[in-house]
Amino acid sequence: MPATIKDIAHQAGVSLSTVSRVVNGKALRYRISKDTEAKIMQVAKELHYSPNQLARGLRLKKTLLIGLVIPDISNPFFAHITKRIQNLAHQKGYSLIVCDTDENLDLEIEHIDLLMSKGIDGLILMPVGQESKHLAPLIERNFPLVLLDRCFEEIESISVLVDDYQGAFDAVSHIIERGHRRIAIIQGLPGTSTSSNRLRGYKDALLQKNIEIDADLIVGSDFRAENGYIETKILLHVRNRPTALFTTSDLITLGALKAIDEENLAIPDDMSLVAFDDIDFAPYLSSPLTTVSQPKMIMGEIAVKMLIDAIITHRVSAQKIVLKPQLIVRNSVRRLGDGR
Amino acid sequence: MPATIKDIAHQAGVSLSTVSRVVNGKALRYRISKDTEAKIMQVAKELHYSPNQLARGLRLKKTLLIGLVIPDISNPFFAHITKRIQNLAHQKGYSLIVCDTDENLDLEIEHIDLLMSKGIDGLILMPVGQESKHLAPLIERNFPLVLLDRCFEEIESISVLVDDYQGAFDAVSHIIERGHRRIAIIQGLPGTSTSSNRLRGYKDALLQKNIEIDADLIVGSDFRAENGYIETKILLHVRNRPTALFTTSDLITLGALKAIDEENLAIPDDMSLVAFDDIDFAPYLSSPLTTVSQPKMIMGEIAVKMLIDAIITHRVSAQKIVLKPQLIVRNSVRRLGDGR
DNA sequence: ATAATATGAACAAACGATTGAGCAGAATAT
DNA sequence: ATATTCTGCTCAATCGTTTGTTCATATTAT
Numbered sequence: 041m042p043a044t045i046k047d048i049a050h051q052a053g054v055s056l057s058t059v060s061r062v063v064n065g066k067a068l069r070y071r072i073s074k075d076t077e078a079k080i081m082q083v084a085k086e087l088h089y090s091p092n093q094l095a096r097g098l099r100l101k102k103t104l105l106i107g108l109v110i111p112d113i114s115n116p117f118f119a120h121i122t123k124r125i126q127n128l129a130h131q132k133g134y135s136l137i138v139c140d141t142d143e144n145l146d147l148e149i150e151h152i153d154l155l156m157s158k159g160i161d162g163l164i165l166m167p168v169g170q171e172s173k174h175l176a177p178l179i180e181r182n183f184p185l186v187l188l189d190r191c192f193e194e195i196e197s198i199s200v201l202v203d204d205y206q207g208a209f210d211a212v213s214h215i216i217e218r219g220h221r222r223i224a225i226i227q228g229l230p231g232t233s234t235s236s237n238r239l240r241g242y243k244d245a246l247l248q249k250n251i252e253i254d255a256d257l258i259v260g261s262d263f264r265a266e267n268g269y270i271e272t273k274i275l276l277h278v279r280n281r282p283t284a285l286f287t288t289s290d291l292i293t294l295g296a297l298k299a300i301d302e303e304n305l306a307i308p309d310d311m312s313l314v315a316f317d318d319i320d321f322a323p324y325l326s327s328p329l330t331t332v333s334q335p336k337m338i339m340g341e342i343a344v345k346m347l348i349d350a351i352i353t354h355r356v357s358a359q360k361i362v363l364k365p366q367l368i369v370r371n372s373v374r375r376l377g378d379g380r
Numbered sequence: 381m382p383a384t385i386k387d388i389a390h391q392a393g394v395s396l397s398t399v400s401r402v403v404n405g406k407a408l409r410y411r412i413s414k415d416t417e418a419k420i421m422q423v424a425k426e427l428h429y430s431p432n433q434l435a436r437g438l439r440l441k442k443t444l445l446i447g448l449v450i451p452d453i454s455n456p457f458f459a460h461i462t463k464r465i466q467n468l469a470h471q472k473g474y475s476l477i478v479c480d481t482d483e484n485l486d487l488e489i490e491h492i493d494l495l496m497s498k499g500i501d502g503l504i505l506m507p508v509g510q511e512s513k514h515l516a517p518l519i520e521r522n523f524p525l526v527l528l529d530r531c532f533e534e535i536e537s538i539s540v541l542v543d544d545y546q547g548a549f550d551a552v553s554h555i556i557e558r559g560h561r562r563i564a565i566i567q568g569l570p571g572t573s574t575s576s577n578r579l580r581g582y583k584d585a586l587l588q589k590n591i592e593i594d595a596d597l598i599v600g601s602d603f604r605a606e607n608g609y610i611e612t613k614i615l616l617h618v619r620n621r622p623t624a625l626f627t628t629s630d631l632i633t634l635g636a637l638k639a640i641d642e643e644n645l646a647i648p649d650d651m652s653l654v655a656f657d658d659i660d661f662a663p664y665l666s667s668p669l670t671t672v673s674q675p676k677m678i679m680g681e682i683a684v685k686m687l688i689d690a691i692i693t694h695r696v697s698a699q700k701i702v703l704k705p706q707l708i709v710r711n712s713v714r715r716l717g718d719g720r
Numbered sequence: 721a722t723a724a725t726a727t728g729a730a731c732a733a734a735c736g737a738t739t740g741a742g743c744a745g746a747a748t749a750t
Numbered sequence: 751a752t753a754t755t756c757t758g759c760t761c762a763a764t765c766g767t768t769t770g771t772t773c774a775t776a777t778t779a780t
Binding site: 056 | 768769
């Protein structure tokens with residue numbers, strides 16, 4: 041039962057409209073006398089008045105709420121991005137409704153519908169990524185939407201991405217330069233832009249060095265740790281085992297590490313590995329990990345800025361912003377044979 | 381411009397109230413004919429009607445929104461809890477507004493005020509923890525509030541905690557049993573219940589084995605990585621260096637690891653370490669970490685259930701639920717001298 | 721002294737949904 | 751044939767704000 045504008049009006053002996061104008065700082069514009077203004081402000085203070093944002097949102101058709109839909113918030117990569125997004129959004133006056141889809145498209149659709157019904161002013165979406173037709177209505181309506189990390193060819197929207205192709209290309213090139221020829225890739229969710237671009241980078245790096253692509257070395261089906269664990273377990277038992285692994289997410293890496301550990305193998309002596317997503321702990325693993333680092337903070341920051349700009353100007357101009365990843369070389373790739 | 385109840389009413393040729401009743405499934409209770417009901421439902425489908433939750437919230441005084449205020453979402457411990465909370469809340473029909481306070485009390489106060497003005501139905505708060513008077517108004521109003529991870533003596537509320545004292549006691553006892561006598565503790569934010577209870581556990585474990593408490597070995601000022609890094613750096617250069625470290629959060633641990641690594645020391649050979657918060661990567665560090673594991677999922681689950689119960693029954697009965705942590709022994713504590 | 725302008729504030733509709741009360745007409749009872 | 755009860759719906763108020771319009775009264779001009 042917080043105080044309302046009505047309570048203030050009553051107690052100050054003025055009308056609702058006058059109170060509204062004063063508390064919104066429109067006193068002079070509507071020629072409210074200094075006396076009345078002071079009186080109202082004082083009563084407002086006494087009653088600890090705080091405007092009901094629901095009513096405000098209903099009337100103004102803006103809620104200062106933005107939705108964030110994310111595949112897995114327990115993934116440090118997403119957690120860091122979320123932190124930056126929440127932080128910056130709050131600075132700009134917006135609150136964040138956070139939804140975790142668990143990489144599940146149905147849940148994603150459900151969450152987006154729910155968010156829309158809650159009247160969010162804009163949406164930052166890190167989509168599951170295999171389907172985009174549920175976004176069509178938003179695009180049509182010109183609803184402020186920013187796609188983050190993963191994008192769709194067929195959709196005209198604001199997208200903030202990192203150059204997954206380049207990241208993968210650099211990672212695999214690095215492995216090759218250290219003398220490896222049998223390099224496996226454990227990919228994430230097939231069909232997502234991140235996965236397919238990373239795969240393309242992997243293939244092109246091999247091709248450029250005239251290394252034949254072995255379909256048996258292309259495995260993986262999602263971004264979670266179990267996937268990394270299972271695929272690594274299998275790869276370690278295959279005849280003609282690969283000498284190096286390219287794991288395309290930090291969680292996949294985690295699973296791979298577990299499998300390698302269980303088999304009593306060491307990195308990089310028995311198995312080389314390059315990971316995607318630079319996690320905080322990477323430098324302190326049994327073998328400091330060489331990884332492709334993504335500019336998480338920047339991604340979050342740009343996403344928020346683009347979104348809020350779209351909300352305010354009410355203009356949504358489709359564009360893709362692509363950020364460069366960086367290969368951080370530590371010590372998880374062994375130099376083989378001809379290794380310089 | 382989503383469809384409203386009015387649009388449906390117009391198109392179906394009935395009144396607003398009838399539409400409202402039908403779409404809320406109250407058709408029979410209000411004796412709406414099957415025909416009318418069918419007609420309305422069909423129009424609703426066609427128009428992709430979805431109720432405006434703002435208007436609904438205003439009228440019903442419930443928003444199906446709950447606030448989650450958290451000290452640092454990039455901390456894996458909090459990220460995991462958040463994931464469980466969001467997941468369960470969504471299952472129960474609630475959405476989550478997530479706020480990160482960065483362990484800053486002013487921000488916490490600001491966020492709580494903002495959340496209240498947005499009309500949240502309830503609040504899960506992992507407080508910074510040094511101050512609680514800003515919570516008094518909520519308690520007085522009997523507002524549904526669950527304190528998670530950290531609590532206050534002076535506040536009567538629902539609290540979901542882990543037994544930090546026991547966790548610390550077990551951890552330090554384990555270190556002592558392996559022959560250590562000079563054991564340092566790097567604590568988090570002083571004044572928080574977690575920090576002081578962990579410190580108490582540390583002291584009591586030493587006392588019980590007749591080891592004198594050395595104030596120089598009690599350091600640390602917050603839960604972040606920098607703190608762990610700085611304090612470890614100093615501890616490593618002090619005369620009569622400790623042989624073991626008890627780091628009281630995963631981020632502190634991260635900083636400590638960095639410092640130890642920089643000094644070219646190895647765990648457990650040159651320095652033993654027991655951490656708090658069992659992180660995913662713990663088993664894969666240079667030396668698998670012995671840690672105190674907290675039941676993150678359970679914590680989140682209980683918090684949500686208690687909160688929603690309080691929201692629904694509208695009864696807030698103060699109680700503290702204390703969960704037991706578990707010491708997971710890996711390989712980061714060296715056996716010294718008399719080590720059995 | 722009368723007309724014109726300024727000043728300060730109140731009225732009322734609207735945002736979209738919910739809900740108790742009311743009101744026709746049809747069906748049944750007397 | 752009249753009174754009563756059902757049926758099936760509509761009316762109108764309400765939630766807390768915002769804002770264009772109106773309307774007194776006071777001030778200035780003529």
